[in-house]
Amino acid sequence: MxxxxxxxxxxxxxxxxxxxxxxxxxxxxxxxxxxxxxxxxxxxxxxxxxxxxxxxxxxxxxxxxxxxxxxxxxxxxxxxxxxxxxxxxxxxxxxxxxxxxxxxxxxxxxxxxxxxxxxxxxxxxxxxxxxxxxxxxxxxxxxxxxxxxxxxxxxxxxxxxxxxxxxxxxxxxxxxELTMDNFTTGLLRFMHGLFKKVLIANNVGYLWSIISTSTTGELSVMTAWLGILAFSFQIYFDFSGYSDMAIGMGKMLGFNYLENFNYPYIATSITDFWRRWHISLSTWFRDYVYIPLGGSRVKKMINIRNIFIVWSLTGIWHGAAWNFIIWGMYYGILLLLEKFILNKYIERFPNWLKHTYTLFLVTIGWVIFAFDDMSMLNSYLGFMFGIGMNPLIDSMFLYYFSNYFFILLIAGILSTPIYQIIKDRLLKIDNKRTELLIFIIRTVVYLGLLIITTSYLVADTYNPFLYFRF
Amino acid sequence: MKKRYNKIIAVALSLFVVLSTCLFLFSEKQIFSENENRYFQPFPKLTFNSLKKGEYTAKLQNYVADHFYNRNQFMNIKTNYEKLIGKKDIGGVYLAQDNYLIEKYERPLNSDAIIKSLNNFYHSLNYINMNLMLVPTSITINQDKLPKLVKPFNQLDHMNYIYRHIKFNTIDVSQTLIDNNQNYQMFYYLDHHWTTYAAYFSYLELMKQNLMEPIPLTDFEIKEVSSDFKGTLYSKSNDYNRNPDKIHLFLYDKYNYQVNYVSSKIIKDSFYEMEHLKKKDKYAAFLDNNHPLIVITNQNIKTNLEIVIIKDSYANNFIPFVANHFKKVHVIDPRFYKLSITDYIKENKNIKDVLFLYNLNTIDSDNGIVTIN
Known part of the structure; x- marks a missing residue:
């Protein structure tokens, strides 16, 4: 279920x-x-x-x-x-x-x-x-x-x-202890996860499935990037949505689980990304594989070996196929590069460049992750970088971009802490009338989103389960 | 203070869930959905095998979704929400201009198999006058009404490709449909079928190519029998804020017909089954929807000419026109007729004509055509 x-x-x-x-x-x-x-x-x-x-x-x-x-x-x-x-x-x-x-x-x-x-x-x-x-x-x-x-x-x-x-x-x-407060917090957390999964992940996932299986044979550069952007949002909102639901239900039942995601897409380096993405998995490998192998307190060559072991395992944990191993190795290499060479340069990058650098590499990572067919992976990367004379932009891009602009925008905003910061500010206001107004708006939004979510589940057109390979 | 507000929100959300569940439990369960034109999942029977294979739980899941209280309203909420956030196609249907809903058209995959199968069919019966009519759908004829930036795969390229490789007569109705779409409506707004007008003008093309004299438009009594037709695209998109379609019948009172639904052993004297007009799928009024084999006899025709029409549902409102020129019209739908069609034609010695009539959407997806024999 x-x-x-x-x-x-x-x-x-x-x-x-x-x-x-x-x-x-x-x-x-x-x-x-x-x-x-x-x-x-x-x-x-x-x-x-x-x-x-x-x-x-x-x-x-x-x-x-x-x-x-x-x-x-x-x-x-x-x-x-x-x-x-x-x-x-x-x-x-x-x-x-x-x-x-x-x-x-x-x-x-x-x-x-x-x-x-x-x-x-x-x-x-x-x-x-x-x-x-x-x-x-x-x-x-x-x-x-x-x-x-x-x-x-x-x-x-x-x-x-x-x-x-x-x-x-x-x-x-x-x-x-079962308290009403925990129940309430848990319920709202569960709802956040449910909305993330149904209203965002499933929606952009549908866009990704259209683009990645497009039968026209050729994608424009912009369409290919739109596709992988959609997939990047799908996997984050799906996975973190499930974690939110798990943490929320845990709270309602009296259990406190640790956080599993911490805004991974605002990471400033690949090292930082893996501190924020699927935290329970990366710490598992750290504590039960990397450190027992000697961690980083060993000779450089052994340390490099350890990092490769951990990241090949992380890759193959995600699925039994070559692309997952390559994906893991890709991160192994990037983390090694950062550790021994790049970190001192990255530190001096301006913020926007740190984010661009990280997001670019993470996105390329998702392309590897998304295709277990190597020839499809190659041709998709080809479309993204305009190898093979595909057009830069076409009507397919413009059509789907206009169709999904709103959802992509919301997904972009929710990938950063902006919403949380604004919400915390608003909830601190100590004025009875504003409080009441905010309360009414929140009630309407929560109920509205739950009704829309229900409507999606009743229509049940697209509700994939992404973890069948994990 | 804030905590109390959160509690009220949590209670409101819980109430919605509990209320929906109760309404589900105590509401009357529908067996058939008119809107979706399908039977709802009945409550599944528990058997050890179905439980083991996971079928039981899958059916239970469908049961709950099918009978969810106010299912249609929820589907409409989803459509309205998607329209609000800027989506221009829903459930495989473009929300087009001028009240039109237009079905998507995907790149065809089976053209070569279809060509081969039709040519083989022709070779086994090559003494017969054979015609192929592939009808473009609304996406081609109403292309100008599609949402901006939609560039569908070119249906006419596909048609021309097939026509170039077919060894018998082909009939191109695209131009007549485009021309007449100015003065008459060629496609329903909310259904994937063509209108009776479109069928009539395409019938003129068939007559012209086969050097036969058609019945002029003015000889028909054109009767509006419904102004409340909400077809398949209406149900697929769940966009309920659109005007329903009108259905017209072209009545010709000079002839008497006998319509024999062979497999169900029912004989009627009309092409039209009017009781369907009271239900949702009103297009089914034409020849009672889809049957494996229908034999229509025109008692006023003196010659022995007989024709076989191998077809999809687009032919249903087209056949009444053809029936004015042949002693017998044999209507075969290969999706349901599982015997050999060549044998059927050889057994009925008066058959000298064959017409294939399909729209360009179903010709590619209908696996009956590829295996035709």
Missing amino acids: VFSSIPFLFFFFPLCLLLYYLVPFKFKNTILLIFSLLFYAWGEPIYIFLMLFSTFVDYLNGRLFENKKFKHKKLYLIIALTINLSLLGFFKYSDFLIEVINGLFGVSIPLLHIGLPIGISFYTFQTMSYSIDVYRGKVKPEKNFFAYLTYISMFPQLIAGPIVRYETINQELHYR
């Missing part, structure tokens, strides 16, 4: 909240667990057993580590991680590996055509971080299997992140 759908918004979530708030505290986890399993089974009735198994392995591991005198800690950790990674590897990468082997050795092993279990990349990373943290003594092992399962399977974060670590919510898993 996706959050932005009629069944979730009007049936599943309200019913879950109602029961959750009605039952006494000791049953709240039970309600949450039942609804989470239902949520998962809605789309993946079979693979739910895979998730249960993966969860059980790490839970068991945690219990074994409880005994301070237990000798084979490292061995057991390796076993647990091997099981986790094998499942992820088998279900996500086997067909890709077979294709690579077939290509290299000229054989033709048949593909397995296994469907990717939804959310496997997210929950595998959560459950692995738990085992490692328990091994490191960072957190105490969870005694109650159902509490642990509730943490892994909790539906707000199950299928599209953020990757929540056990240490972030282990206390709230056993005791949390």
